[in-house]
Amino acid sequence: MTTGAEIEHGLRHCKRSAVHLEMRDGYMLDDPDFHAWQAGHRLDPDDRPSWWRPWLQNIVDAVARGAEVRRARIVSEPVSDYIRYEYDITFPNVRAGEQVRWLPRRQATDLALPGNDFWLFDQEILLINHFSGNGDWLDVEHVTDPAVIKLCSEAFEAVWHRAVPHDDYHVD
Structure with a gap:
């Protein structure tokens, strides 16, 4: 499976988170x-057909099943153009039911963080995303080691606790 298919599978099958x-x-x-x-x-928030992506339905369905879908982003400030772009296109995720928070990197200095981005489903299925130095996705690694899953879960919760909800975070 590609990373998109694996994430979709995780969203389709998660029960709690x-x-x-x-x-x-x-x-x-x-x-x-x-580039566009x-x-x-x-994106025009009032023109749903122009921005709705089929995978957003997976978020809607997961939330309807009772799963909590959360995303935390650690960002440098002032933010990069790419983060400004991500911020601008986050509203579809929020409308689908995903909770999104932003943590300025300076506020993460004392947190123990894994070296890579990840998805964690139901505290059981951990997908580590590997990227090249310039941000191109390389592959996904499935991790089953309970100690690594615990580390990533605790790291996420520490970030989440400090991070600013999307509606309250502003990029200049």
Whole structure:
């Protein structure tokens, strides 16, 4: 499975929780949507068909099943153009039922964090995302070691506790 398919599978089957920790200031910088955003294109919140992506339905369905879907982003400030873009396109996730928070990197100094971004489903299925130095996705690693799962779960919760809810975080 590709990472997208694995994440979709996790969202479709989680019962209690799906958490995602992002710690990079840029991802896939050659993404055409990012380039369109840089050129001035913005999603219209009132035009749902223009921004609704089928995988968002997985979030809607997970939340309807009673799963809590949360994403925390650790970001450098001032934020990069890519983070500004991510911030601008986060409203579809929020509308689908995902909770999103932002933690300025300076406030994460004393937190023990894993070296990579990850998804954790129901405290059992851990998918570690590996990226190249310039942010291109390389692969996903399935981790089953309970100690690593515990470390990632605790790291996420520590970040979540400090992070600012999406509606209260502002990029300039």
